[in-house]
Every structure is written in structure tokens, then in C-alpha cells.
Amino acid sequence: MADREFIPQADLKAGYLARKTAIDAAVKRVLESGRYILDGEVASFEREFAEFHGVDQAVAVANGTDALELCLRACGVGPGDAVLTVSHTAVATIAAIDRTGAVAVLVDIDAQRYTMSPESLDRALGDSQLLDGLTPTAVVAVHLYGQPAEMPALCDVARRHGLRVVEDCAQAAGARLAGRPVGTFGDVAAFSFYPTKNLAAFGDAGAVLTDDGELARRVRALRQYGWDEKRVSQSAGMNSRMDELQAAVLRGRLADLESDNQRRRDIAEQYTRGLHETTLRLPLLADGATHVYHQYVVNTKGRDSLHNFLAAERVGTAIHYARPVHLQPAYRRRVRCVGELRETESAAAQVLSLPMYPQLPFEHVEIVVGACRQWSASRPG
Numbered sequence: 001m002a003d004r005e006f007i008p009q010a011d012l013k014a015g016y017l018a019r020k021t022a023i024d025a026a027v028k029r030v031l032e033s034g035r036y037i038l039d040g041e042v043a044s045f046e047r048e049f050a051e052f053h054g055v056d057q058a059v060a061v062a063n064g065t066d067a068l069e070l071c072l073r074a075c076g077v078g079p080g081d082a083v084l085t086v087s088h089t090a091v092a093t094i095a096a097i098d099r100t101g102a103v104a105v106l107v108d109i110d111a112q113r114y115t116m117s118p119e120s121l122d123r124a125l126g127d128s129q130l131l132d133g134l135t136p137t138a139v140v141a142v143h144l145y146g147q148p149a150e151m152p153a154l155c156d157v158a159r160r161h162g163l164r165v166v167e168d169c170a171q172a173a174g175a176r177l178a179g180r181p182v183g184t185f186g187d188v189a190a191f192s193f194y195p196t197k198n199l200a201a202f203g204d205a206g207a208v209l210t211d212d213g214e215l216a217r218r219v220r221a222l223r224q225y226g227w228d229e230k231r232v233s234q235s236a237g238m239n240s241r242m243d244e245l246q247a248a249v250l251r252g253r254l255a256d257l258e259s260d261n262q263r264r265r266d267i268a269e270q271y272t273r274g275l276h277e278t279t280l281r282l283p284l285l286a287d288g289a290t291h292v293y294h295q296y297v298v299n300t301k302g303r304d305s306l307h308n309f310l311a312a313e314r315v316g317t318a319i320h321y322a323r324p325v326h327l328q329p330a331y332r333r334r335v336r337c338v339g340e341l342r343e344t345e346s347a348a349a350q351v352l353s354l355p356m357y358p359q360l361p362f363e364h365v366e367i368v369v370g371a372c373r374q375w376s377a378s379r380p381g
Ligand SMILES: *Cc1c(COP(=O)(O)O)cnc(C)c1O
Pocket: 063, 064, 065, 066, 089, 090, 092, 093, 142, 168, 170, 171, 192, 193, 194, 204, 205, 206
């Protein structure tokens, strides 16, 4: 057992080697073109990414955090505003809200999906003490781990209160609800192409997606010094450009996104088949949802014990996320929380992400399943 090869939680190099010829060719094409930032590859990626979603406009930017900030700024969010989101997410979600000058108001998650609870959102918006001094203007719904958030219910609540809806799709490129891709439910959506994501670059990259031409125009201006078509700064902008190398790589990877996501679903099915009789709580298969398993997350009160057991069995795991954002030193006094965020804190204590990447061999999944079953059988209850 002990000298079996280590099974990593993720393997980014395997993703490169699986498509080495095409990726090398794309990189060479860009290097030889003499054009390196916001040029033809970026324009083509924007078109192809918008088409993939059946949406009018995609704007390529430097990373996912910028994409979120640009979505919010294009919606007019700024100081004095409240933006409602969750605490069980990447810190980036809250960092982007904070950078606009707005206050992040954190609502609880649904215990099964790990995404924003529509009831908790509704409760927050009815709590005048919580929102005191702030104007609620937008909701950021996060499709965490590749599971679509409950968009119809969340959009209902948001519309009733006159709020803009931003989707954080960083972990869910290609996920669907009733056949409709995430990123097409709200007013505007943000994507990250950080190398670990389902749609991955070889560096930082991100995008904004929207059907609203005015929002797209504002994001295009803001991503480059607030320039208009004549390169005159009409608004105070930033530098958040995507380079041609990332765009060329992303075009190839977008073409493979559906098959990569299918492979993740096949692996997830194998886990679920192997683990459904254990004491572990497994990812929810929600009605009408097409999960893309950015992570395959199990839930148990014995999380730390399972983590250590698997490490001894030479199986890599990860915790997404051990500390919710409202308990992080930099943000704890900058955010407001609706109630105690019970489900958020319970998830932080109990979640564990098993190995998951498209090239993960089925034999390795069997080994991980076997180790989890062995751990589960050895524990009371
Ligand atoms: C990765 C991630 C981001 C931020 O993306 P970067 O490209 O790292 O800036 C935002 N939200 C979520 C949910 C993420 O997973």
C-alpha cells in the first residue's frame, strides 16, 4: 500500500500533456504573430465564448476578481451600497465587492447545494437593522464547486427588491440549469480562467458575459483606463486586459470544455456509486441541474480524520474552504452577516474535496473509493 504512487487532488500538467500538440501550436502562433495583448485571439475568444453561451457579449479581462469588480462597477455599485453574497466562497468574491467601496452583506447557504439560500437572502433584505445606512443594489450568486445556484428563486427575490444580479461562474463554466448555461440568468456574469478552473488558462485570465450592450460597453471601457473608441478616458478605469497567449489557449480549451466536463461527471458518478452506502454526505444531484464538478466534495463530521487517513493512504485532498470569509482577519470587520451563518460554518468544518480532474484515471478513483470506504467502516455511526 505505502509505496503506491501518490494520487494528487488535481494535476494541471496532465491537462497540458493531454492536449500538448494543440496548445504548443497555439502558443507558437501567438509568439510569431507579433501581437500580444487585446488583439485578434482575444476578439475571437470573446466571440466564441459569447456564442457558447448564446449570449450577445463577452469581454475578456485579466482575472476573475477583476471580472466581478467590473460587473459590479458597470452596474453602478459603489460606496454606500450593500452587495449581498455568501461567505462560503473564494475570498475573491468578497474582495471584488470590497474594492468597489460597497459593503458585502453575507447570507447563509443551502446545506445541500452549498450555494446561496433564497430564504436567507429574503431575510437579509427584510432586515433594516442589518442594512442600516446602506442601499442594497446587487446580489452576487456563486455557482460553487460546479453546482448551479438556485437562480430562478434568487432572481425572484432580487427582482422583488430591485437588485441587479451578478453570477460568479468561476467554478462552473458549462454548468446548466434546465438546459440553460450558468452566466445567462442574471444581468451579468463573471468567469475566472485561473489554471485550476474547469476552463483554464496558463496564467491569470477572466471574462464578463452579458446580453446588456450598455453593461458590456462600460466593462470594455473600464478594463482599459476608461477609454472610449478614440482612446479618450471618459470614466476612471483600470488595466484589466487579457493577453493573446491566454486567449489562444482558451479558444482551444473552450472547444474541449464539454468533453472535459463530461469526464468530470463520469468520475463523479463513479465516486457516488462507490460511496453512497458510506457515512459520507455526497454532492446533491439537484433536479434539472447539470453539475460540472469543479470539485467533488464530501461532507462528514469526521472531516479532519478522513483527510489524515487519506493522506496516509497517499491520496491528496483539499478543503474548500476551511475558513469562511466573515472569519478572515482582513474582512471580518468589513462585512455584515445575516444571523449566525450556521450552514456556512458547518460546511467549513465538514467539507473535503476528493481528487478531481479530467485526466484522473478510473483506477485511481477506485483506490480513493476503497480508502474512503475503509475509513467509513472503521468509524462508529
Ligand atoms: C477563482 C475564483 C474567483 C477569482 O478568480 P481569480 O481569477 O483567481 O481572480 C472568484 N470567485 C470564485 C468562486 C472563484 O473560485
